[in-house]
Amino acid sequence: MSSALRVFHGDFGRVALLDMNKPLVTHAHSECHVLIKVSGEDTFFHVRDRKVALTDTTAVLVNAWEPHYYDYQPGAGNTQILALYIEPQWLATAQQSLLLSGHPDFFSHPCIDLNRRNRTLADHLIAEMCGFGLAQEDKVEFHLLDLLISLIEDFSELKHLSRLGVSLPREGFDARIRRANQYMLERLDDPDVIVKAATACGLSRAHFFALYKKQVGMTPSVYLNTERMNKALHWLAHKRSGTLGVLSEELGFSEQCHFTRFFQRHIGAPPSQYQRVLDVNRG
Secondary structure (H helix, E strand, O other): OOEEEEEEEEOOEEEEEEEEOOOOOOEOOOOEEEEEEEEEOOEEEEEOOEEEEEOOOEEEEEOOOOOEEEOOOOOOOOEEEEEEEEOHHHHHHHOHHHHHHHOOOOEOOOEEEOOHHHHHHHHHHHHHHHHOOHHHHHHHHHHHHHHHHHHHHHHEOHHHHHHHOOOOHHHHOOHHHHHHHHHHHOOOOOOOHHHHHHHHOOOOHHHHHHHHHHHHOOOHHHHHHHHHHHHHHHHHHOOOOOOHHHHHHHOOOOOHHHHHHHHHHHHOOOHHHHHHOEEEOOO
16 A cells, blocks of 8 residues: 655644555646655656656656646556655745746656756755654755756746746636635535536536536546645644544545545545654644
8 A cells, every 4th residue: 555654744844754566546736746755666647648657767757736646557566756845935945937847838848857966965854754753854955956946947837938038827817717716715615516506607617617627637636636636635634623534524524434545546645644754844
């Protein structure tokens, strides 16, 4: 079974060490996403309709809100993966233009070769993740920023986007799509919220799905599940009062086991196991 080995939440977003031997469903993240192999077998992700390799010398780069999935090959062994989910606002504190890391065209390629410098920076971060305590949180952030700046300098479209004056894109959607997103965000506990969102926008289900996919680049189901995962991860990180059963109901699941399966198919670990290895920087 796949599991989380170490997870760290902070202003930067999330950093996770994952031990993977099961596929993940198509999903997206509101942050830009970097995947680096730690150990084990070479493996694959599916990004931009391409099967891309994750090896000792390659990394996978996924833009914010870009649908992707873990393309685990049946019969393969385990792969330990360093997964970075990086908040644009945190990167912007180092350099204002890095706010564009939330743009869907920020990374120009989904699979890149790791040069010696980037591999070394990744290994430094992995070493801190494997052994850090509370006194070492600053070191994790230091190594994380060092790695990200190096990758961005080599492999992002930052200079091109900045030169064009490109802003974050999510405000440019059709008004009906913006209304639908807000409708779904306010009703995560409603299992029929997608159909109701289409009705609220004055669209048939088929027209709504077609317009949504054209405008957003994903189905409304992927968007809704991304927001459900965002709420679940925030709840787990801040150890809100209540039980996982209460959280399951707030997210529209009739049974806690359904939520557990949903969480595991998106993250690779069940929520209770994920929370046990979770550290949060509250500074």
